[in-house]
Amino acid sequence: MSLSFDLAVRRGAHALHAAIADIDGVVGLVGPSGAGKTTLLLALAGLVPAHGTVTVDGEALHGLPTHARRVGVLFQDARVFPHLTVAANLAYGAAPGADTARWVEALDLGDLLARRPRTLSGGELRRVALARTLLAAPRVLALDEPLVGLDPARRAALLPRLRAAVQAAGVPTLWVSHHAEEVLAVADRVVVLDGGRVVADGPPAALLGDAGGLAARAAGLHNVLAVCDVMVHAGRGTASGRWGDVALALPLPVPDDVARRGAGRVLLAPQEVILAVDPPGRTSARNVLAGTVRAVAVQDGVAAVTLAVGAATLVVDVTPGSVTTLGLEPGAAAWALVKTRALRWA
Amino acid sequence: MNPVLLSLTVASLATLAATVPAVALGTWLARRRGGLRLAVQAVVLAPLVLPPVVTGWVLLQLFGAHGPLAALRLPFTTAAAVVAGAVVGLPLYVRAVQLAVEAVDPGLEQAAATLGASPWRVLRTVTLPLALPGVVTGALLAFARALGEFGATILVAGNLPGTTRTLPLALFTALQTPGGEAEAARWAAWSLVLSLGALALAEVLARAVARRVGTA
Numbered sequence: 001m002s003l004s005f006d007l008a009v010r011r012g013a014h015a016l017h018a019a020i021a022d023i024d025g026v027v028g029l030v031g032p033s034g035a036g037k038t039t040l041l042l043a044l045a046g047l048v049p050a051h052g053t054v055t056v057d058g059e060a061l062h063g064l065p066t067h068a069r070r071v072g073v074l075f076q077d078a079r080v081f082p083h084l085t086v087a088a089n090l091a092y093g094a095a096p097g098a099d100t101a102r103w104v105e106a107l108d109l110g111d112l113l114a115r116r117p118r119t120l121s122g123g124e125l126r127r128v129a130l131a132r133t134l135l136a137a138p139r140v141l142a143l144d145e146p147l148v149g150l151d152p153a154r155r156a157a158l159l160p161r162l163r164a165a166v167q168a169a170g171v172p173t174l175w176v177s178h179h180a181e182e183v184l185a186v187a188d189r190v191v192v193l194d195g196g197r198v199v200a201d202g203p204p205a206a207l208l209g210d211a212g213g214l215a216a217r218a219a220g221l222h223n224v225l226a227v228c229d230v231m232v233h234a235g236r237g238t239a240s241g242r243w244g245d246v247a248l249a250l251p252l253p254v255p256d257d258v259a260r261r262g263a264g265r266v267l268l269a270p271q272e273v274i275l276a277v278d279p280p281g282r283t284s285a286r287n288v289l290a291g292t293v294r295a296v297a298v299q300d301g302v303a304a305v306t307l308a309v310g311a312a313t314l315v316v317d318v319t320p321g322s323v324t325t326l327g328l329e330p331g332a333a334a335w336a337l338v339k340t341r342a343l344r345w346a
Numbered sequence: 347m348n349p350v351l352l353s354l355t356v357a358s359l360a361t362l363a364a365t366v367p368a369v370a371l372g373t374w375l376a377r378r379r380g381g382l383r384l385a386v387q388a389v390v391l392a393p394l395v396l397p398p399v400v401t402g403w404v405l406l407q408l409f410g411a412h413g414p415l416a417a418l419r420l421p422f423t424t425a426a427a428v429v430a431g432a433v434v435g436l437p438l439y440v441r442a443v444q445l446a447v448e449a450v451d452p453g454l455e456q457a458a459a460t461l462g463a464s465p466w467r468v469l470r471t472v473t474l475p476l477a478l479p480g481v482v483t484g485a486l487l488a489f490a491r492a493l494g495e496f497g498a499t500i501l502v503a504g505n506l507p508g509t510t511r512t513l514p515l516a517l518f519t520a521l522q523t524p525g526g527e528a529e530a531a532r533w534a535a536w537s538l539v540l541s542l543g544a545l546a547l548a549e550v551l552a553r554a555v556a557r558r559v560g561t562a
Contacts, residue, residue: 066459066460067463067464070462073457073460075456075457079451082559083559116560118560
């Protein structure tokens with residue numbers, strides 16, 4: 001199945017105009033707060049007045065009322081009906097012949113069926129809401145930050161389940177997220193919205209690794225480091241690998257598939273890197289990367305320093321004060337101090 | 347029928363009769379904006395602020411011998427007492443339903459629509475069940491109000507022993523009768539017990555229903 005749309009929404013001073021074609025599989029929708037991500041999902045579902053077209057496999061949805069569109073929406077606040085049990089919530093929109101047992105199993109809801117929603121945790125409510133949506137046999141899925149508000153452990157536990165369920169549903173999906181890891185893990189295409197417009201559209205690694213670029217900023221800028229020759233040194237509490245021609249100490253545990261292939265990707269948030277302009281002495285940071293400043297961009301009180309390390313680049317966030325004090329300007333030599341723990345497997 | 351039983355019967359029937367219009371009007375008023383809504387709201391709430399005898403007079407104009415609904419032959423029957431009770435109870439009922447429907451999270455209604463529920467199904471399966479505590483409160487307030495109705499009742503239903511002489515009318519009649527003070531006191535005590543009982547029941551039931559629908 002394939003989803004295409006070209007929608008314009010005007011809400012007060014805000015205007016949204018987004019056209020995205022040929023969505024099949026999961027598209028990560030990223031962008032800063034207020035970019036129009038949620039509005040776009042609501043417009044797709046017919047929940048806000050919009051002009052334009054929405055088609056699934058050539059069939060027009062835009063003239064239909066919400067209940068006839070079959071655009072399944074997973075709202076940020078789950079919106080599980082409080083007056084119904086979990087089982088009744090699942091049955092609410094279930095399509096004829098829908099396989100309830102399959103989604104109950106996939107999202108691990110077996111123990112919750114008789115429960116009332118107010119006794120459930122945030123993650124449980126998300127799972128119930130997603131199962132309820134999938135049971136309605138949607139033609140399109142729109143997930144509005146399905147993992148927002150969960151602590152990192154719950155997020156990590158829920159992500160694979162949601163991803164597997166969404167992939168099994170096999171319908172065009174828009175997955176709104178603020179987290180680079182999440183987008184890398186679920187999406188095979190990323191669309192960046194900013195100021196109500198599509199500003200980038202492409203494969204996730206390319207967009208998120210576009211260090212310093214708007215796309216990466218919008219998704220919560222992360223450096224994406226492709227590493228190879230990954231080896232585990234359990235005794236020393238680290239793993240090692242190579243990023244281009246630079247040796248890196250990597251965190252444990254190494255994901256199984258990375259250990260098997262010996263290659264993978266790690267994420268590094270720009271604000272977790274320390275910059276030094278003199279060669280640092282002995283430090284606890286296991287990775288000290290020598291490089292050259294390429295560019296410095298100051299925006300919203302943050303200075304983004306682009307550092308060339310061998311053939312690759314890193315973006316490092318520092319304060320504008322540090323830029324002045326350290327004399328960080330293009331051409332200057334600098335060392336990036338990266339704790340092993342600051343690197344996260346994608 | 348003795349005045350206690352008659353009052354309970356009339357107030358119960360009045361509440362039943364008011365239920366469909368109260369739920370429909372309350373829901374409509376909760377969802378509408380603009381001039382028409384204000385006009386309808388003013389008409390519905392009028393019996394709350396009008397002297398009941400004026401409400402009764404309006405009913406007489408409608409149902410009386412020369413009124414447009416004269417064919418129903420309503421005046422001076424038990425049914426007339428029921429209509430009077432329903433009309434004076436309606437504003438409280440509508441108001442309670444309206445507030446309860448306005449308090450329902452529109453997000454839940456949106457979620458239901460994305461699951462394929464038509465607006466009518468959303469109303470039946472999401473909005474009204476969640477507003478049920480307000481509907482119950484409204485019903486019991488209307489019941490209590492109908493129980494105490496005097497002015498409109500005496501105008502359209504008269505004061506006929508056994509058919510339209512409800513508790514307040516019995517109390518009034520007893521006071522008009524020499525030596526009727528003891529009887530008047532008895533009817534007053536009954537009125538107190540029934541009215542306060544209805545209010546207490548409203549509170550208890552609304553809470554129980556709210557727990558049941560998961561909103562409290």
